[in-house]
Amino acid sequence: MSAVRCQISISLDGFAAGPEQSPENPIGIGGMRLHEWALATRAWRSQHGQEGGEDGIDSEIVRRSTEGVGSYVMGRRMFGGGEGEWDLGWRGWWGEEPPFRVPVFVLTHHPREPLVMEGGTTFTFVTDGIESALAQAREAAGGLDVSVAGGASAIRQFLAAGLLDELTLHIAPVLLGSGERLLEDVGDPELVPVEAVGSPLATHVTYRVR
Numbered sequence: 001m002s003a004v005r006c007q008i009s010i011s012l013d014g015f016a017a018g019p020e021q022s023p024e025n026p027i028g029i030g031g032m033r034l035h036e037w038a039l040a041t042r043a044w045r046s047q048h049g050q051e052g053g054e055d056g057i058d059s060e061i062v063r064r065s066t067e068g069v070g071s072y073v074m075g076r077r078m079f080g081g082g083e084g085e086w087d088l089g090w091r092g093w094w095g096e097e098p099p100f101r102v103p104v105f106v107l108t109h110h111p112r113e114p115l116v117m118e119g120g121t122t123f124t125f126v127t128d129g130i131e132s133a134l135a136q137a138r139e140a141a142g143g144l145d146v147s148v149a150g151g152a153s154a155i156r157q158f159l160a161a162g163l164l165d166e167l168t169l170h171i172a173p174v175l176l177g178s179g180e181r182l183l184e185d186v187g188d189p190e191l192v193p194v195e196a197v198g199s200p201l202a203t204h205v206t207y208r209v210r
Contacts, residue, residue: 001138002145003145003166005146005166006166006167007065007167008155008170008182009169009171010034010170012171016152016182017152018178018179019176019178021077021179021180026077026078026080028176028179033176034176037058041054041056041059042059043062044062057199066147068144070103070144071104071141071146072103073104073107073137074106074107074151074154075107075150075154078151084110088112096118097119098119098121100120100149101119102140104124104149105123107126107129107133107157111125113125134146152181159186159189160186164189167207168204168205168207169182170203171202172202173202190209191208191210193206193207194206
């Protein structure tokens with residue numbers, strides 16, 4: 001069976017987003033600092049249809065994060081568009097050609113018809129929980145891995161339910177002080193380190209989840 005894996009950037013003090021998150025500032029105050037290690041890399045820029053960028057270990061980590069992934073699951077906040085009933089004009093943060101290029105299943109309490117985008121991405125909105133989203137994502141992945149793209153709430157749900165096989169933390173040398181913690185109310189999963197590499201901008205640690 002394919003693996004269920006995820007990767008997410010966090011601060012040294014354990015936050016995946018800063019304080020005062022809002023639709024206008026979804027990662028909270030200071031939250032973008034967690035992702036600076038990735039934004040300048042050649043791999044990230046290529047995935048988002050941009051030229052240039054820096055090579056090195058951070059770029060390699062970004063490139064590897066999409067290898068073997070056949071579908072994604074993400075939370076409503078990561079897809080964006082605010083809370084409550086859908087504004088059907090909202091089509092995600094990524095423009096008409098999102099970087100996923102495979103099926104994406106969005107966890108939500110509010111039904112919405114699938115959204116077919118350019119480049120191979122289709123967003124399907126799942127209202128009956130993470131188990132249903134995972135089952136649909138596995139089928140769509142066709143034997144490849146399923147990646148839980150975020151945000152922190154979606155990852156916590158998968159960890160707490162014992163549905164995650166691999167977790168990669170990109171630990172930025174940043175202290176946010178407050179915000180949304182990643183590893184909170186997830187039970188007591190056994191995390192076995194399988195790889196740790198670093199750069200001046202982040203330490204990348206991959207765990208097998210038992």
